[in-house]
Amino acid sequence: MNPKNDDMHLEHALRLLSKGCVVGMPTETVYGLAADATQDQAVAQIYALKERPSFNPLIIHVDSLEMACQWGYFSPLALQLAAAFWKVDSPYQNPLTLVVKRNNQNLSHLVTAGLDTVAIRMPSHPVALSLIKAFGRPLAAPSANRSNHISPTTADAVYQDLGDRVPLILDGGACAVGLESTIVDVTTDNLILLRLGGATVEMIESVAGCAVQRVEHAACITAPGMLKRHYAPHHPLRLNVTSPLPGDALLGFGAVPGATLNLSESGDLVEAAANLFAMMRFLDQSSCREIAVSPIPNVGIGMAINDRLTRAACTDLESDTKGLE
Numbered sequence: 001m002n003p004k005n006d007d008m009h010l011e012h013a014l015r016l017l018s019k020g021c022v023v024g025m026p027t028e029t030v031y032g033l034a035a036d037a038t039q040d041q042a043v044a045q046i047y048a049l050k051e052r053p054s055f056n057p058l059i060i061h062v063d064s065l066e067m068a069c070q071w072g073y074f075s076p077l078a079l080q081l082a083a084a085f086w087k088v089d090s091p092y093q094n095p096l097t098l099v100v101k102r103n104n105q106n107l108s109h110l111v112t113a114g115l116d117t118v119a120i121r122m123p124s125h126p127v128a129l130s131l132i133k134a135f136g137r138p139l140a141a142p143s144a145n146r147s148n149h150i151s152p153t154t155a156d157a158v159y160q161d162l163g164d165r166v167p168l169i170l171d172g173g174a175c176a177v178g179l180e181s182t183i184v185d186v187t188t189d190n191l192i193l194l195r196l197g198g199a200t201v202e203m204i205e206s207v208a209g210c211a212v213q214r215v216e217h218a219a220c221i222t223a224p225g226m227l228k229r230h231y232a233p234h235h236p237l238r239l240n241v242t243s244p245l246p247g248d249a250l251l252g253f254g255a256v257p258g259a260t261l262n263l264s265e266s267g268d269l270v271e272a273a274a275n276l277f278a279m280m281r282f283l284d285q286s287s288c289r290e291i292a293v294s295p296i297p298n299v300g301i302g303m304a305i306n307d308r309l310t311r312a313a314c315t316d317l318e319s320d321t322k323g324l325e
């Protein structure tokens, strides 16, 4: 595929977004399905394309803290986190979404699904940043996959999942992080973790100087990233496998002989996160009986990897979120 991120394609993307159409957008976490966050009809297209019900709110993407403050109320704690995680030259720079009170009537109420809060993040991918900057206002963008499918980490994976229904997919290469952003609610003085992701809890606590509280899945706010079964590969998936069975495709981690694919032979969790969705997608398309996954250390970004794998392995049909994401 020709890289579609030159000036001509950016211009095309801007025209489509102004008309209320959706565009596939690379970010450092996963590819997003972007639309103008101020146009109800544009946001409705995201929900329709993803087959996602409209009570599940979307993240808006900004190019700066300045733009963020025009759409949400940032408390001193929220400002502190944004300054650390969103600044390109900060040692903490990592994908963090902040849920704050919304403060702008021009933001589509469909984006926030009627809530008085809004989830905001500044991506670090240069293509996403130039697109938002040139557009001049936030882009609503969930992951560019059909609800309940694995999130795409390449432009090609977006095309495989959504096909020609997306008029333009900007190609920014493979996503460096490979897992969605971490989501934290900062609407009160308590930091509440809504979704584990690319920014680790340790980093957030070290910047905030206070503990991050966790909520049980589906206990409070509509964050499908919190639901038990979220990513649904077609093949059954088993975790912490050290002795694979005949017919298994083995997704290894570390020095695992005979692995079908290896998330990181050197045991690097960051590399494993970046490979996770693409490798799950590949194995899911293979003719194996089940996908067996090696143990992954539950530290740092390994916690987010295990979180996604646990949701993919869940067979509890009562908590099947088909249609929820």
Ligand code: TXA
Residues within 6 Å of the ligand: 027, 029, 030, 031, 032, 033, 056, 057, 058, 059, 095, 097, 099, 112, 115, 117, 118, 119, 141, 142, 143, 144, 179, 180, 181, 182, 183, 194, 195, 221, 222, 223, 224, 225, 226
């Ligand atoms: O890395 C990411 O975050 C990717 C890329 C494309 O930026 N986006 C992404 O968006 O994962 P999505 O729509 O798949 O996940 C958004 C999550 C959902 O779990 C949603 O419920 C939650 O954010 N969310 C959005 N607004 C919220 C709000 N006001 N309160 C609580 N949760 C909210």
Ligand code: MG
Residues within 6 Å of the ligand: 142, 143, 151, 325
């Ligand atoms: Mg998603």
